[in-house]
Amino acid sequence: xxxxxxxxxxxxxxxxxxxxxxxxxxxxxxxxxxxxxxxxxxxxxxxxxxxxxxxxxxxxxxxxxxxxxxxxxxxxxxxxxxxxxxxxxxxxxxxxxxxxxxxxxxxxxxxxxxxxxxxxxxxxxxxxxxxxxxxxxxxxxxxxxxxxxxxxxxxxxxxxxxxxxxxxxxxxxxxxxxxxxxxxxxxxxxxxxxxxxxxxxxxxxxxxxxxxxxxxxxxxxxxxxxxxxxxxxxxxxxxxxxxxxxxxxxxxxxxxxxxxxxxxxxxxxxxxxxxxxxxxxxxxxxxxxxxxxxxxxxxxxxxxxxxxxxxxxxxxxxxxxxxxxxxxxxxxxxxxxxxxxxxxxxxxxxxxxxxxxxxxxxxxxxxxxxxxxxxxxxxxxxxxxxxxxxxxxxxxxxxxxxxxxxxxxxxxxxxxxxxxxxxxxxxxxxxxxxxxxxxxxxxxxxxxxxxxxxxx
Numbered sequence: 061x062x063x064x065x066x067x068x069x070x071x072x073x074x075x076x077x078x079x080x081x082x083x084x085x086x087x088x089x090x091x092x093x094x095x096x097x098x099x100x101x102x103x104x105x106x107x108x109x110x111x112x113x114x115x116x117x118x119x120x121x122x123x124x125x126x127x128x129x130x131x132x133x134x135x136x137x138x139x140x141x142x143x144x145x146x147x148x149x150x151x152x153x154x155x156x157x158x159x160x161x162x163x164x165x166x167x168x169x170x171x172x173x174x175x176x177x178x179x180x181x182x183x184x185x186x187x188x189x190x191x192x193x194x195x196x197x198x199x200x201x202x203x204x205x206x207x208x209x210x211x212x213x214x215x216x217x218x219x220x221x222x223x224x225x226x227x228x229x230x231x232x233x234x235x236x237x238x239x240x241x242x243x244x245x246x247x248x249x250x251x252x253x254x255x256x257x258x259x260x261x262x263x264x265x266x267x268x269x270x271x272x273x274x275x276x277x278x279x280x281x282x283x284x285x286x287x288x289x290x291x292x293x294x295x296x297x298x299x300x301x302x303x304x305x306x307x308x309x310x311x312x313x314x315x316x317x318x319x320x321x322x323x324x325x326x327x328x329x330x331x332x333x334x335x336x337x338x339x340x341x342x343x344x345x346x347x348x349x350x351x352x353x354x355x356x357x358x359x360x361x362x363x364x365x366x367x368x369x370x371x372x373x374x375x376x377x378x379x380x381x382x383x384x385x386x387x388x389x390x391x392x393x394x395x396x397x398x399x400x401x402x403x404x405x406x407x408x409x410x411x412x413x414x415x416x417x418x419x420x421x422x423x424x425x426x427x428x429x430x431x432x433x434x435x436x437x438x439x440x441x442x443x444x445x446x447x448x449x450x451x452x453x454x455x456x457x458x459x460x461x462x463x464x465x466x467x468x469x470x471x472x473x474x475x476x477x478x479x480x481x482x483x484x485x486x487x488x489x490x491x492x493x494x495x496x497x498x499x500x501x502x503x504x505x506x507x508x509x510x511x512x513x514x515x516x
Contacts, residue, residue: 066092067182068109072102072116072128073144082115082169089175099123103131111139113181115174118145129161137399137433140181144169146487162400166487198231198238199382202372208364209238215362216242221314223299223359224337226366229416232337235366236295239335248292251285256301264306265322268313274323286319286330293333299359300340300351307352314358334359369411369418376407379415383422396426401436409443465500472497477504 069091073079076097083093094109096102098120105111114132118125129141146167163177200206215222216239224232233252240250258266265274269284286294296302302310313319314334318327336359345351369376380398388395398406411417421442425434428442468482475481482504483493497504 066090067112067178068092068094069178070094070096070102070105070109070111070114072096072099072114072120072125074098074117074120074122078117078167085171089171091178099125099128099131102128103135106132106136106139113178114139114141115178116141116143118143126161133399138397140400142174142177142181166485198234199378200372200375201378202367202374204367205372205375208235208366211364212238213242215239215364217244218362219244219333220361221334221336221359222361223363224335224366225363226337226339227368227414228339229414230366230368231415232339232366233295233297235364236297236335236337240293240295243293243333245292245333249289250293250295251289252295252297253285254297256298260303260306263303264309267306268309268319268321270322271324274321278323282321284319284321286313286332287321287328289332290330291332293335296334296336296359298338299336300338300342300345302351304350304352307355311352311355311358314355336360369414373407376411376418377403379418380406380422383419384426387423387426394432396429396432396434398434398439399436402434402439405436405439405443461500464496465502468496468500468502472502472504479504 069086071079071083071086071093072095073082074097079095079097083095086093094105094111096105099116100123102114102116114128116125116128123131125143125145129143132139132141140162142163142165143161144165144167162181165173165177198205198209200209212235222239224235226232236252237250240246253266255263265278265282265284267285269282269287270278272278272281313330316327317331318329320327342351342356342360346353346356377398380403384397385395387393406418406421413420421439425438425442429438467486471482471485472479475485479493479497480490483490486493488496
């Protein structure tokens with residue numbers, strides 16, 4: 061097992077010189093490299109050593125790179141594979157990526173391009189030791205969430221009221237719990253209440269308590285959530301749904317740190333920190349008269365904004381794996397896994413319901429998947445069809461032509477219109493490459509100028 065947290069790369073090439081050169085380059089980038097001089101050797105090494113990613117030459121004696129990929133995909137479906145070739149063709153690239161090869165790169169490999177492909181592949185690899193932060197069960201490896209957690213740690217040390225913003229299902233209650241657990245009030249009561257889940261006529265009693273006989277059915281005194289949380293923290297979820305009359309009373313509680321139970325004439329002193337959350341745009345609610353501006357500023361001394369899941373796609377494989385492991389633990393079974401293509405499908409979806417929706421989909425997939433590996437087709441079938449744009453699938457010849465043109469445009473842009481360099485990167489001779497350019501009516505000079513002025 062790899063315990064030093066470095067990414068372990070299995071490098072496969074039957075050319076000893078290339079193997080040594082690429083190994084040195086990867087080690088210089090702080091990867092741990094395992095070398096194999098062919099496909100059979102690579103498979104033998106995978107039986108005894110773990111790898112986070114495989115980088116293989118395409119054309120090798122014996123087992124070629126595609127055959128090696130297919131065997132890896134069958135035996136170790138969560139390990140992404142990058143294929144390198146000095147004789148790349150558009151047909152081979154299309155075929156390889158359709159089969160599930162993560163990336164198809166042409167030799168000599170650009171260092172930055174290779175590093176970028178490795179990083180992207182590892183985001184899809186649930187076995188990658190990519191940087192993960194966990195604060196009170198918050199799982200992430202994305203930069204925007206890392207920054208948010210740093211802000212959370214700093215704000216937790218203060219005692220100010222904090223408003224958490226974010227779309228439904230983004231984990232606002234989880235972040236509130238993290239704030240509490242990192243604060244000086246961590247050992248004190250923490251009580252959460254959803255303001256939209258309790259009828260308006262009962263919400264005041266739930267929050268501030270009531271005395272016996274205050275209303276029909278009040279057969280005994282009720283302490284209320286604020287009094288129960290004395291010394292600790294109250295989390296008011298969906299604060300934007302709080303009725304206007306109750307907003308006035310909450311404002312008084314925040315100003316005076318006192319509550320008055322329903323039906324009582326006496327105030328009770330309390331010491332409570334208030335965290336609140338909303339998916340609404342409260343500034344609009346204020347302008348429309350639905351939310352008090354003075355209460356807003358009392359609650360929003362500081363704010364934290366949770367990104368939507370589509371804005372932290374790198375976390376989707378981590379979360380999906382976590383949900384599968386939780387299901388296995390709950391059911392005393394073996395955790396299922398997603399194939400690389402299935403993870404790619406999950407990452408390609410926009411998740412309007414965010415993490416809550418992802419959790420539900422994973423639960424469904426785990427229940428319905430007949431095998432240990434959940435495939436791409438199962439994921440696509442499970443996603444709501446109404447939210448997936450329907451696209452007319454073009455004929456194969458048209459799709460190949462479009463891919464070929466876009467490929468040529470991209471490589472000419474990368475080489476700033478230098479046809480010789482572009483042909484070399486594409487693995488074609490200059491004459492053949494000129495024919496392709498002419499076929500697609502591309503002008504390298506125009507592409508070069510467009511790059512310079514930033515039009516493309």
